Amino acid sequence: MTEQESKDQKCDRRTFMTGGGWLTALLGAVGMAGLGSVAGLKPRVLPDPSAQFKIGPPQDFPVGTVKVFEEEKVTICRDSEGMYAISLVCTHLGCIVTYNDSEQRFDCPCHGSKFTMLGKVTKAPAPRSLDWFKISTLPSGQLMVDRSITIPLGTKVAV
Ligand code: FES
CATH class of the missing domain: 2.102.10.10 (Rieske [2Fe-2S] iron-sulphur domain)
Known part of the structure; x- marks a missing residue:
């Protein structure tokens, strides 16, 4: 790997960490919060037997x-x-x-x-x-x- 290729690769990692990486982390956090909200909608008690x-x-x-x-x-x-x-x-x-x-x-x-x-x-x-x-x-x-x-x-x- 040449020195220039190595710089390009570092640049790609840096770009990922400062841009795309944060976006991915944000989307993941939003997704987890959404799953938590859906789980909160499920009833937490067993249904009563028939009246x-x-x-x-x-x-x-x-x-x-x-x-x-x-x-x-x-x-x-x-x-x-x-x-x-x-x-x-x-x-x-x-x-x-x-x-x-x-x-x-x-x-x-x-x-x-x-x-x-x-x-x-x-x-x-x-x-x-x-x-x-x-x-x-x-x-x-x-x-x-x-x-x-x-x-x-x-x-x-x-x-
Ligand atoms: S639940 Fe309190 S006395 Fe029965």
């Missing part, structure tokens, strides 16, 4: 039943007056309450709220009762819970 779900025939729920449907975050109860579906989502900050069989109530593990078997708050900080969901009977005789429809607390389904 409606079948729970079986009424015979599966004799008086005294308390059956927890963990995935759906609902408990189905049946007492002498009928059946009802209570949300297990705490009305304070959304933790999942657990059924306390020995105390016959629902307890929230996060901040200590407590609820009666009917979902009424007996200990704060939960600001209100647990939601009640609609239960309907399908033509097949199966019962279905619809978590998209809340009903007034105490509205039991006679079965």
Whole structure:
């Protein structure tokens, strides 16, 4: 390589570093920022299961039943007056309450709220009762819970 060729090559590198190189770096940075923005648009939580779900025939729920449907975050109860579906989502900050069989109530593990078997708050900080969901009977005789429809607390389904 001659001295002149070597200067030309250095000049090319210099030109690249001062001109084209910076442009390439800038475009790369813009591209990465764009990818970050697109990634930010993706939902970061898993979708909830369907709002409606079948729970079986009424015979599966004799008086005294308390059956927890963990995935759906609902408990189905049946007492002498009928059946009802209570949300297990705490009305304070959304933790999942657990059924306390020995105390016959629902307890929230996060901040200590407590609820009666009917979902009424007996200990704060939960600001209100647990939601009640609609239960309907399908033509097949199966019962279905619809978590998209809340009903007034105490509205039991006679079965
Ligand atoms: S989330 Fe249940 S008491 Fe806070």
